[in-house]
Amino acid sequence: MSKKTKSSSMETFKKVLRFIGRYRFLLIASIVLAAVSVILQLYVPILFGNAIDEIVARNQVHFSKMWQYLWQILILAALSGAASWVMNLINNRMTYRTVQDIRTKAIRHIQVLPLSYLDRHSTGDIISRVIADADTLSDGLLLGFTQLFSGVVTIMGTLVFMFSKNVFITLLIIVLTPLSFFVAKFISSHSFQMFRRQSEARGAQTALIEEMIGNQKVVQAFGYEEKSSARFSRINEELKEASQHAIFYSSLTNPATRFVNNLIYAAVALTGALLIPKGALTVGGLSVMLAYANQYMKPFNDISSVITELQNALACASRIFSLLEEEPESSDASGTLSDVKGNVAIEHVSFRYVPDKPLIEDFNLKAAPGRRIALVGPTGCGKTTFINLLMRFYDVDSGTISVDGKSIRQVSRHALRSSYGMVLQDTWIKSGTVRENIIIGKPEASEEEIIQAAKMSHSWEFIRRLPDGLDTILKEDSLSQGQKQLLCITRVMLCLPPMLILDEATSSIDTRTELMIQKAFDRLMQGRTSFIVAHRLSTIRGADEILVMKDGSIIEQGTHEKLMEKGGFYKTLYNSQFVNTAE
The missing domain is CATH 1.20.1560.10 (ABC transporter type 1, transmembrane domain)
Structure with missing residues (x-):
């Protein structure tokens, strides 16, 4: 070696x-019992040897002494076995507790x-x-x-x-x-x-x-x-x-x-x-x-x-x-966010997943409270990375991100993330009941609050048809992908956070339900700073500001009408989705 x-x-x-x-006390007890068991076992051969020596010659066997030795052997064997049994119980407890x-x-x-x-x-x-x-x-x-x-x-x-x-x-x-x-x-x-x-x-x-x-x-x-x-x-x-x-x-x-x-x-x-x-x-x-x-x-x-x-x-x-021994996330601050207004400022932010491959360089953005900010652009342009940085799933390499004037590095991750409501394209439903999946962000929610949130997200229709309603235990294939996404939206509707992140939040929902959800989102986003990542540009036409990203930078920004009038990259993206190209 x-x-x-x-x-x-x-x-x-x-x-x-x-x-x-x-578990040092269990360890000491195990060692002591091992010693007791072994010493008792080791004394047995001496008793056997003494018993053998009582056979002096033919017709000269001291049976009474032999029986004494044999009884002693039985008693020692029983005591040794008991000590060994208790030792094994202790070893089992110590081992499995350690693991x-x-x-x-x-x-x-x-x-x-x-x-x-x-x-x-x-x-x-x-x-x-x-x-x-x-x-x-x-x-x-x-x-x-x-x-x-x-x-x-x-x-x-x-x-x-x-x-x-x-x-x-x-x-x-x-x-x-x-x-x-x-x-x-x-x-x-x-x-x-x-x-x-x-x-x-x-x-x-x-x-x-x-x-x-x-x-x-x-x-x-x-x-x-x-x-x-x-x-x-x-x-x-x-x-x-x-x-x-x-x-x-x-x-x-x-x-x-x-x-x-x-x-x-x-x-x-x-x-x-x-x-x-x-x-x-x-x-x-x-x-x-x-x-x-x-x-x-x-x-x-x-x-x-x-x-x-x-x-x-x-x-x-x-x-x-x-x-x-892997390094955990960078040390967390103890600061909190109270009475969040939703004023988000991103100043000169740069970030790379791989040191020699730039992704986001000198990114700047100011989102006023209650504004709806949409992020669009080709795949790999940095939209989801931007969301990861907002939530501190990753820390920026340089620059600062602040909420209501306080750098997000100065507040705890829990405080930051609890200020956002997040609906992703990839849904996560944990093992448990429908109710348990909805109240993840607000465990103290009442029955009325849960039902109201479910109605707002249009998930109540399928929830009430389940065998046990809110108490139905969900398995891997209990719900369709669209129904899972509706439950994720219900979580946000229940919490009513001051800021929202919607990353392709309606990607797995049919068009009719999407229109109803969009109306619910419109009500939910009233007065809340919202960041919307979308590939279907029809869903963000009403955004207060659209950021067009490419190669980690903002290349265009403005309302839908202004960007269409400008006739730049956004118009090209929009027309590619809604204008039929002659063959």
Whole structure:
């Protein structure tokens, strides 16, 4: 294992220990119970040896003493089993609480990560880290707690008992045993990177599956089935190769150490057999030493298996911690916005997603309270980016954006975003009832308020026809895309925020309903600063000001009538939608 890999593995292990440290009392209890269980088990061979030595010769067996030893053995075995059972309960609780804490922190951290991170990483890969990698970590920790503590105590305990019986044989075992340990260490040291590659391949596979299943209609519509299957086969082959290499190396550990341990066991048996005629050891004493030799070497097999599993667990843990260590959004201010009027000023704003690719350069805009500002332009001109900057989903590279004279960097993101009502082209409906989906922004809303908002957004017609009305539990295919968008509009109608952002808000709605929604929006936008992104230019003819964007800059601005009179880029866009071109 390279120094870098070894260091990475140790650093990951230290990070896991920090989470385990929260349950130090459970950890101490587990170690104590492991010691009790092992010591009781280790005393059993002595009792067996004493019982064997009570068989002096033919017809010379001290049965009464033998029965005493056997009863003692039964009692010790029962106590040891009880201690082991309680230890396993504690280990289960400690393990799953630790992984629960890691998962909880991961979910919370994802919620404060900048959108740039989520843009760079597939949803499936992130899901794989939080679910599959955390499961593998829990399996490794559980095995480690269960076998590692017992194994270490067993090794120490057997040494004490063996020295009390025969020093020479004990020293022989101590000298030979490291061979087993070195074999296990050599094999397991090559496992970490293999398990890491396996985990990464599994994440890529999860991402592809999520992508293909989530867009199956598009896949089938464009006949992409064979290509998607080919992509899956390539990733599946990578996963198979990584898994085979990792499992092959890890599977060598146990048989290799068992082979070495069997050689040691044979050496102990031979040495003990030679010592018996000299009177240095009894037959019962040899059986005790053989039992201890077996118990002493067995933990090395168990620990070698634990090390292999821990390598896999740590490889998965490193992917989780790499997520947890991603820089969150820039520090949030504690300022608030009160009695928002909606005076938005954008001054000399520049922004780039990629450092060497300019997108928005020296953008300037002033939106007076109650004004309707429409943004139009070709795809990729920066309209949605502008919305992301308004809501601080991204921070500007230079320049300032202010609301009512206060820079948005001086107020908390929650305060800023709660001042906007936002309806996007991409709808999001969470698992739950219709009511729960509507009151996301205003949990305290009354039944009357909800129904009124639904009527204003024209969603009440289909809501009241659902099996349980507002209490209908929504599934993935419960609603059409248009109905989902109506619910998103209802959320905004319920909150009545001081400012609005409508990004293709009626793109999935039929023309008749769109006309009714447009009237509802007209009422909603009265006295509210509104930013409207639209591709269908007919929906923004009544805007107070239309900004025509191209290549991240405003190239034209004015009312619909003035821009048409000007005969510039806007008129070209407008005519391309409404004027039939002769073939």
